[in-house]
Amino acid sequence: MSDVLVDRAEEIVPLLVKYLTRTAAIPLTLNHTVPLEHRLDAAARGYDVEEALCVSGTWDLDGSNSGSHDPAGAKARRTRERLQAIGTLRAVARAFRAALNYDVRDLTLLAHWSPPPDAADRFRTCEVLSVFSTRDGADAVPDAVRALNLRSLSLGPTVRTPTWLAGFSRLVELELARAVGEMPPLPATLRIIRHGDGPPDLDHVRGLPHLAELDIGDHRWRPCPMWLDELRLRAFAATNVSIPAFAEALRGMPILRLKFVRAVPPPQSGLEGDATENNRALDRALADPRALRALDLQGYPVAPFPEVVRGLVQLRELTLRDAGLQRLPAWLPELTEL
DSSP: OOOHHTTTHHHHHHHHHHHTTTTTTSSOEEEEEEOHHHHHHHHOOTTTTTTTHHOOOOOTTTTTTTOOOOTOOOOHHHHHHHHHHHHHHHHHHHHHHHHHHHHOOOOEETTOOOOTHHHHHTTOOOEEEEEEEEEOEEEEOOGGGSSSSEEEEOTTTTTEEOOGGGGGOOOOOEEEEEEEESOOOOOOOOEEEEEEEESOOOOTTTTTOOEEEEEEEEETTOOTTTTTTSSSSSSSEEEEOOOHHHHHHHHTTTEEEEEEESSSSSSSTTTTHHHHHHHHHHHOOOOGGGGGOOOOOOOOOSSSSSSSGGGEEEEEEEESSSSSOOOOTEEEEEEEET
8 A cells, every 4th residue: 555545544534434434323433532543453453342442322233222112123224234334444444554554465566666765664574566567668676675575476567577586585476477678597485487478488497496386378389498397397387389399398297287278379380289189298298197186278179078088087177168179078977076
């Protein structure tokens, strides 16, 4: 949440309360003599705990109040509306309180944001960060991000990949919508890497000892890296690749989730493989078919129904879209986990 919003919280919160309680049975009354952070703290933890700090007046849910009775239930109905308004305010108050104390674990910011000098200390609890840009051209990630103790980082399509990524000693997940600039060395702690628009080569993932999940994104029908079989992946995804070309590299991996998507035709015929080649390639790729939990094939011809699927006894998710299939096999119910 931006500093501007936090700075204006003194005027925003009362307006929010006024809006939420416009139709309530009894208007909420903010005690403006109580410091804002105390009001937010009370709101976030519940008005029943420190009601005197924030609100005045209540209705019993059975419609009674100070001995009066409401047989039509109007007061009870209004009380429920009021409680819903309080619930909404309570949720908003939690967000305000978190921003006020900078107790933020998941943060989204614009690349051209100018952080305050103490940004690293303010957002020291942040573990998940997404950086986007609304301007044309490549923007750099603010240097203040370097001091954060991140576990997950996502960069938008026009955000330049920073050269200091390897400095994150706890980073386990990295998502790059599009690699902008030369790929720098990556932290050895990474377990998950996802690409949107795939980079020209994948050398930056080679040698990562803990890498378990890789989405190479749009590979644009480029060849399979010769060293890919060095990885020990448990999940692999790729767009616009030749299944036969990647089959041998995947064969020795303990794959649990496998996804291939054909989004555009290859630049020359034959790269995508015909149905027979793709079915044989799938059989080669799955060294231990009993381990696979999810298989997703979109846009690749595999008709008739791939026989290799019958051996995927632990399969829980199956997607075969635009595969040229005409019917389902009679043995499909044998996959009891599906």
